[in-house]
Amino acid sequence: MADTRPEVYIAGIGQTNVGELWSLSLRDLGVKAIRAAIKDSGGLQPQALFVGNMLAASASHQANLGALLCEWAGLKGAEGTTAEAADASGGAALRLAYTAIRSGIVDVALVIGVEKATDVLDSDIDSLSVRTLDSDYEAAEGLTPIGQAALLMQRYIYENQVEREALAAFPMLAHANAVHNPHAMYRKPLTLETYLKAGILTEPFNLYDIAPLADGAAAVLLTRRELVPEGLGHPLVRVAGSSLVTDRLALHDRSDPLFFDAAAVSMQRACQQAGITPAQADFFEYADITTLHAILSLEAAGLSPRGQGWRLARDHAQWQKESLPVATMGGYKARGNPLGAAGVYQAVEACLQLRGEAGDAQLPQAHIGIIQALAGTGSTAVTHVLMQVEETN
């Protein structure tokens, strides 16, 4: 039977700067990005708002973000709710909005990823982020998400005889790309010397192996093709594949902790739906929450053999041959990691590339982009395949 369900298009995008935005509150950030996306869509009015957020209920003392943001963004009476999947919340909100449009139940849906990470101390963020682990079996033992990633990195280095210096290439690549992203948190190139001098935060990660937490909000507006206003002035982007997959929550329950299984399955499903293989995409916005996440994302996507992902960034020629451009606007590492908003930033950045609006960060060829948000060490993975729509509206 032919699939008659409507295709899903991104008609508008919006984002705030990423960083320590001391003068902007959670609602300021959300409203700015929502309004920008609505304006970019030619004024489409969302019926439903899907909010991606991880910490607001504790870090911002604010839950019920659907009602809050609908009111403050002037969407009176709209449907509004929050998707929470730890660091992958933004990707999860996008997935929910996608299913709403694809099902035909909602005509126009707005995805807003928003996070205000700097209203509490770093140590408080650490204790809050622990809640995304298995509380009884992981958090109670004193593990944190970053500490857990560091343990995995140690194991990965041990098993694959990784040259420690080679890992510098991942943050260096991210920083080099963020130079051209006006919204990025760190727009300065990173030298090998600076990387090697940085203090260790949690063995083996140094300061530059862990993406900096930041404030920020990003929004995308989803709808059906026929509802897009005429004369939009920018190309449309089609959501060609969408998949959210979970893995066992506790790391010790996975048979192979050094492989992001949910990421791999989610990648396969989204690509299968889009009718491509991952390697056929033009770029991959991965979730480089830490250097480990960057490496295991490449391996889960099949863009690198198991245990070899770390070699890619070091060998540029090999990278170009075997893999895809990644973190084209700086990734989590240099654009900044606004937690629950990060997955929506990936969508906005991919749209900029596919629309040819990425400025100095523009890739020469950008027809198909893959974005993937991850929670913790891969307990939830959300992958979307975005495609350029040839006709301009």
Added chain:
Amino acid sequence: MMSEHEHQRDIENLLLRPERPVGIIGYGAYVPRYRLPAKEIARIWGAGDEGLPVIEKAVAGLDEDVITMSIEAARNALKRAGIDPRELRAVWVGSESHPYAVKPSGTVVAEAIGASPHIQAGDWEFACKAGTEAIVAGIGLVGSGMGKYALAIGMDTAQGKPGDALEYTASSGGAAYIIGPAEEALATIEATYSYVTDTPDFWRREHAVYPEHGQRFTGEPAYFQHVTSAARTMMEATGLKAADFTYAVFHQPNTKFPQRVAKELGFTPEQIKTGLLTPVIGNTYSGSSLIGLSAILDEAKPGDLILMTSYGSGAGSDAFVIRVQEPIRERQGKALTTQEYIARRTEIDYATYVRFRGEITVK
């Protein structure tokens, strides 16, 4: 639209300038002799030696507190001023580590230095700018003609929570200033300007032993925003450029902040070198910019122009334009210099430090 002339007039109106010109007629520093190297603190807490905010910090001894230290600094200021302490009309102590929560430090200092009972006395609190706030009050008292001399002190035995980032820098020391008529001054105060907002970057609640702080929030929206606003407004209103100053001194919570703020405002490392003491004595909080100024006055020459900008969390900055006058030459040598105090150095280890600071529970 406002004309350039109107704008200049409005901004000049922001400056505080008394009817009667005033200046500093005496000053004196005090730094306790004990030094705790930052590396020693790092050793205890398992931190690396890289990127420590200072080299070492000054620590008050067992028998020292803000009152005893203020007395010594005030005596040095009196020696340089050459006045009878009974001529003082105010004794004001700015600190965030007054020995008593209720009961003034000012009265103890006043009696100890031989001031008369016919004075204003009291304590000031505005995090690290309590001392410069006391000086501004002194300018008001003397500049209005209500009193001939006012003694204003910025002094601290600052508290840093063991293991906290502030433990590396929170130190002891400060300086005392006697404000008097400009014609007697070793340096005249041309103008002051203050910039304050409600910015909760650092605080200590009643009954709390250690202060808390907002980590990186203490930088951009707090220290940098207030120091640059105060200094820029001061320079614009007085028509002075960075290059016009011989010296500049800023509140110095660590080594980097004052260096960066100086650069942003157009000052050279040479201009701030003399007053930048935090690397070797730590952050003396209420004393921080004031002891930097005393080090500058120790070597300044008549005609030199100095910009001082304090910073107090909570938050605010006081900017001062100070012009050194002829009497400086014969007064510099009348008391120990700031560098002489810094040179009296006895290194201590962390165990001695916690004993001196009363961190060991003995009863």
